[in-house]
Amino acid sequence: MTEPLDLYPSRIGGETRILPRKEPVVHGPRPTGDGPLSDDDLEHFERRGFLALEGFLDAEETAALREEATALRERRAGSEAPEVIIEPGSGEVRSVFAIHRSRATFAALARHPGLLGAVTQILGEPVYVHQSRINYKPAFRGREFYWHSDFETWHVEDGMPRMRAVSASLNLLDNHVHNGPLMLVPGSHRNFVSCPGVTPERHYEQSLRRQEYGVPDPEILEGLVQRGGIEAPIGPPGSIVLFDCNVMHGSNGNITPWPRSNAFLVFNALDNALVAPFSGQPPRPEHIASREHVEPLEIGGRG
Ligand code: 6CS
Ligand code: FE
Numbered sequence: 001m002t003e004p005l006d007l008y009p010s011r012i013g014g015e016t017r018i019l020p021r022k023e024p025v026v027h028g029p030r031p032t033g034d035g036p037l038s039d040d041d042l043e044h045f046e047r048r049g050f051l052a053l054e055g056f057l058d059a060e061e062t063a064a065l066r067e068e069a070t071a072l073r074e075r076r077a078g079s080e081a082p083e084v085i086i087e088p089g090s091g092e093v094r095s096v097f098a099i100h101r102s103r104a105t106f107a108a109l110a111r112h113p114g115l116l117g118a119v120t121q122i123l124g125e126p127v128y129v130h131q132s133r134i135n136y137k138p139a140f141r142g143r144e145f146y147w148h149s150d151f152e153t154w155h156v157e158d159g160m161p162r163m164r165a166v167s168a169s170l171n172l173l174d175n176h177v178h179n180g181p182l183m184l185v186p187g188s189h190r191n192f193v194s195c196p197g198v199t200p201e202r203h204y205e206q207s208l209r210r211q212e213y214g215v216p217d218p219e220i221l222e223g224l225v226q227r228g229g230i231e232a233p234i235g236p237p238g239s240i241v242l243f244d245c246n247v248m249h250g251s252n253g254n255i256t257p258w259p260r261s262n263a264f265l266v267f268n269a270l271d272n273a274l275v276a277p278f279s280g281q282p283p284r285p286e287h288i289a290s291r292e293h294v295e296p297l298e299i300g301g302r303g
Pocket of ligand 1 (some may be wrong): 207288
């Protein structure tokens, strides 16, 4: 069988390069048929690479997820489980992965009519969960997530062929200007930043704590920000940000008394399922990148 073509070579030992995006951003039909997103919403997502929706979930729905996330962190504190990522420099829980598989409430969230409906409008075909996690960004000790494109990592380290995935970041607690909200560079999704260097073996054991490979050079980042600026969609619990897999984003550390805990679900188009990692290295574990659990999601269903 011929090797799938690497449409976005990165970390192949060369210099940083900027490559044009080869895929549409919104794949679904326009004018849109039925679905939670309006044509304006889809145009906004297409132009900027993300869409912030306040009050996406009501207080009761959000409280149930927040309680689940709190209980999960308390149960997992000090855990050696591979799904649990500990903050560098402290014993605090930084992230817990694969929550859509371990917790029924988050499995249901992946099938929430408003969320799955919106993602399906954007991707234009059945989707499955590529990755899920809670980033707790704990009070006082929540460390930063340096600038990166998720797709660059998912392409190189997970073998995601094309830019046909969407992330949803749900605020479980208040995201405000002080406690390290998600920052995105509008319009940065239109170009692929091919990164220098070569991926170290088992890179995820380091990168999920502090990412040093697959990050743009300062000059590149400066250019992207000069063109698009930086936006940090703040909002109360229940707010959600849908963002394209290739939009440049990151978040600052949190030294405030207020944790910034967000749940992330990553939806990948079924026909964009993972192939062999383009890094040539062994695939990352299932709890970081779904290879076996790729059942297409049905609204409200079990699928
Ligand atoms: O490597 C990954 O898949 C993870 N890394 C970051 C910084 N964002 C996406 C994802 O959680
Ligand atoms: Fe990310």
